[in-house]
Structures are given as structure tokens and as C-alpha cells.
Amino acid sequence: MIAVSIPAAEAQAAARSPDRAHTVFRVEVLCNGRRHTVAKRYSEFQALHKRIKKTCKVPDFPPRHVPNWMPKVLEQRRQGLELYIRGVLYHNKELPQDVLDFLKLRCCQQDPKASSSLSARCPPSQRPVVGFCSDPYAQPPGTQLLPDTVLSGVLQGLYVPPRGSPSQAAP
Numbered sequence: 028m029i030a031v032s033i034p035a036a037e038a039q040a041a042a043r044s045p046d047r048a049h050t051v052f053r054v055e056v057l058c059n060g061r062r063h064t065v066a067k068r069y070s071e072f073q074a075l076h077k078r079i080k081k082t083c084k085v086p087d088f089p090p091r092h093v094p095n096w097m098p099k100v101l102e103q104r105r106q107g108l109e110l111y112i113r114g115v116l117y118h119n120k121e122l123p124q125d126v127l128d129f130l131k132l133r134c135c136q137q138d139p140k141a142s143s144s145l146s147a148r149c150p151p152s153q154r155p156v157v158g159f160c161s162d163p164y165a166q167p168p169g170t171q172l173l174p175d176t177v178l179s180g181v182l183q184g185l186y187v188p189p190r191g192s193p194s195q196a197a198p
Contacts, residue, residue, distance in 0.1 A: 029116055030057040031130065033109040036101050050101060052108060056130045065131050072108050078125045079115070086114030 035053045052072075054065045069091065076088045089107025115126060127133070 028059070029122075029130070029132070031055065031109075031112050031116060033105050033112070036105045050104075052105060054112070054130070056132065058130075058132055063131065065129075067129070069104065069108070071129070072111070075125060075129045076111070079123050082123055083115070083126075084118040086111055086118070 032055050033052050034055060037051050037053065038048045039051050040048050049068060051066045051068055054067055056063055056065060073088065073091075076085060079085060088111055089104060116122070119126075
């Protein structure tokens with residue numbers, strides 16, 4: 028399963044002429060429990076769209092706006108590109124290699140119910156040995172496997188009177 032989001036867009040100065048800036052979109056990719064980030068420009072999204080629009084189902088591509096340095100326009104473009112890439116992933120069970128390359132994925136199963144197995148598409152050296160549905164080390168708060176003995180002892184020492192204390196003695 029592949030999940031993609033574009034949480035931020037950042038202006039970066041061009042290497043050759045620092046006075047000309049361009050926008051880079053930070054694309055976060057989550058595939059089989061592994062997360063990585065890819066930096067892409069609008070023109071790279073546009074090039075991907077031109078390559079895949081004839082071979083797979085794609086949503087409408089967000090138009091180019093000018094000027095792109097305005098925060099409101101930049102946010103609209105970020106949202107449009109996020110909807111576009113999510114639409115490509117949603118409408119296509121088998122992703123073209125161009126999309127996998129764009130997201131910097133070697134092989135990733137898009138649909139868990141797909142008929143072609145992951146092992147058939149990946150060479151043996153790239154097959155996952157162990158897979159987790161979620162991070163095995165992160166637990167939601169309150170799901171402790173062992174009781175907190177130190178905390179229980181401190182609370183008892185502070186709030187539970189000792190046996191035979193004057194407060195419990197009969198008058």
C-alpha cells in the first residue's frame with residue numbers, strides 16, 4: 028500500500044542565478060511501513076503527467092499559476108499536486124514504472140488484494156523478510172505490557188497510611 032502527501036512547499040534559490048528562485052514540493056511517501064521524502068518541482072510533476080496520461084488513468088492536472096511566489100497560490104498548487112498524485116495512486120492498481128521512479132520506489136504493492144504477488148514482481152534480494160502493519164516500537168499511551176512498579180510504590184508511600192498508624196487506631 029502506498030500513501031503520499033505533500034506537507035510543504037519551499038522556495039529555493041537557483042544554483043546558477045541566486046536572484047531566481049523556484050518552488051520545491053516535499054513529497055512524503057509511505058510504502059509498506061517505510062517512509063521517505065522526495066523533493067520535486069512543479070515541472071517534474073508536469074513531465075510525469077505527460078509520460079503517464081496515455082498509459083493509465085489520471086485525474087486533471089493542476090494548472091500553472093503566475094505568480095507562484097504568493098502564499099495563497101502556492102498553497103493551492105500544493106493541494107492540487109497532492110490531489111493529483113493521490114488520484115493517480117487511487118485509480119491505478121498497477122502503477123507504471125514512471126510513477127514508481129518518480130516516487131523513488133523500487134517495488135511496492137499498491138493493492139493488498141491484487142492478484143500478482145509481491146514476490147513475483149521483485150527479485151529475491153528485494154523481497155521483504157518481515158513486514159509490519161505498524162511500527163512495532165510505537166505504542167499508543169496507556170497500553171503498557173508490564174505494570175509500573177516504581178510508580179505504584181511511590182503512590183502507595185505517599186497516599187496509603189502504614190499499618191498500625193495512629194489514624195487507624197481505635198479510640
